[in-house]
Amino acid sequence: MEQVNVQTAQLYTLQLPSKRESITLLEALIEEVADKYQVSEDTFANMMTCLNEAVMNAIIHGNKLDPEKTVFVNVDVDAKRIVWTVTDEGTGFDYNNLADPTAPDRLEELTGRGVFILKHLADQCIFNATGNEVELHFKI
Secondary structure (H helix, E strand, O other): OOOOOOOOOEEEEEEEEOOHHHHHHHHHHHHHHHHHOOOOHHHHHHHHHHHHHHHHHHHHHHOOOOOOOEEEEEEEEOOOEEEEEEEOOOOOOOOOOOOOOOOHHHOOOOOOOHHHHHHHHOOEEEEOOOOOEEEEEEEO
16 A cells, blocks of 8 residues: 655744844744755745844834734745744734835835835735735745
8 A cells, every 4th residue: 555645734823022122033933944844045035034024014013012912923834835924913004005115206215115025025925904914925
């Protein structure tokens, strides 16, 4: 009888207090997942950039640096991809009506590139209807 190997999905969860220092816990988890699943350097760099951006936005803009609020990070891994979900306890935002950070009059702006970065570096970027959760897919 032939043996079939079935890879089951692995799930990780992180609950981060809404303070800037929480980013070190996130980075440790990204490194752990990348090492365990032998993620390429390019994908690792994209994950690190996107997740830093998403979590800092959740901490600063979503939860307004309120230490009573939490940012939830979930990681779902299967044989072909890693899916990261970042959720904050804020009211969300309208991600469909953001100024274009590549417009000539916006190039000097220091903020406003986060969603642009997520959409360009992740293989897939999905926001919930409220705008307080983003799902980032990376192929492995």
